[in-house]
Amino acid sequence: MDEPVKANEGGQGMNSVQPWVSRVFIVDDHRFFTFALMSLINTQADLTVCGVGHDETTAIEGIIGTSPDIVVMDLRLNALGGVDVAASVRRFSRQIPILFVSSMQNPSFYKEAKWLEPCSFVEKTQNPADIICGIRQTLAKFRLFQSLHPTLNSTPKT
Numbered sequence: 001m002d003e004p005v006k007a008n009e010g011g012q013g014m015n016s017v018q019p020w021v022s023r024v025f026i027v028d029d030h031r032f033f034t035f036a037l038m039s040l041i042n043t044q045a046d047l048t049v050c051g052v053g054h055d056e057t058t059a060i061e062g063i064i065g066t067s068p069d070i071v072v073m074d075l076r077l078n079a080l081g082g083v084d085v086a087a088s089v090r091r092f093s094r095q096i097p098i099l100f101v102s103s104m105q106n107p108s109f110y111k112e113a114k115w116l117e118p119c120s121f122v123e124k125t126q127n128p129a130d131i132i133c134g135i136r137q138t139l140a141k142f143r144l145f146q147s148l149h150p151t152l153n154s155t156p157k158t
Contacts, residue, residue: 022139023050025068027059027085028101029077033124037072040128047135056085063089068096070139072131075102075121086116097142099134118142 024041026049028034038049050066053059055077063071071089075082086098097118103125118141122134 020046021048022046022069022135023048023066024135025050025059025063025066025071026052026073027054027063027071027077027082028052028074029054030074033074036128037131040132041135044132047132056088059085060088063096064092070135070142071096071098072135073098073100075100076104083116086119090116097138099131099138101131101134118145 024047026034026037026041028037031054034052034054038052041047041049050068051062053062059071059073071086073082073086077085082100082102086100089096089098097120098116100119100121101124102121103123118138120134120138120141122130124131
């Protein structure tokens with residue numbers, strides 16, 4: 001079993017306490033993609049990677065342990081799909097928006113994942129800047145939702 005990766009190299013790193021820096025947790029079983037995305041995110045002044053998980057166990061443990069502002073999650077993981085892992089995240093928090101990434105277009109995904117709001121989707125095969133834009137847009141969508149519906153911002157009961 002993999003241990004959650006502490007992503008503090010490059011960019012702002014894990015120790016950033018700047019209020020304008022959003023903490024990103026990456027969940028993807030492709031380590032090359034994970035490293036490339038982590039490097040890209042850590043070059044942004046307003047984003048920093050706070051951790052990485054490569055499977056359901058390391059993802060859930062890492063997300064609980066790091067309290068990220070957003071999770072970037074591969075739609076297709078090895079054993080479970082990203083939607084199943086996101087469902088596990090939703091059992092303990094509705095306060096973390098999720099940006100799903102995938103190399104495949106999947107029209108049925110939107111119907112399957114709608115209940116996981118707040119969430120968004122971007123293709124891995126597009127320009128890497130699209131993923132950065134997707135992170136920022138998902139965060140903005142979540143913050144707007146929070147401001148419009150403050151009573152709905154509670155953690156689900158387990």
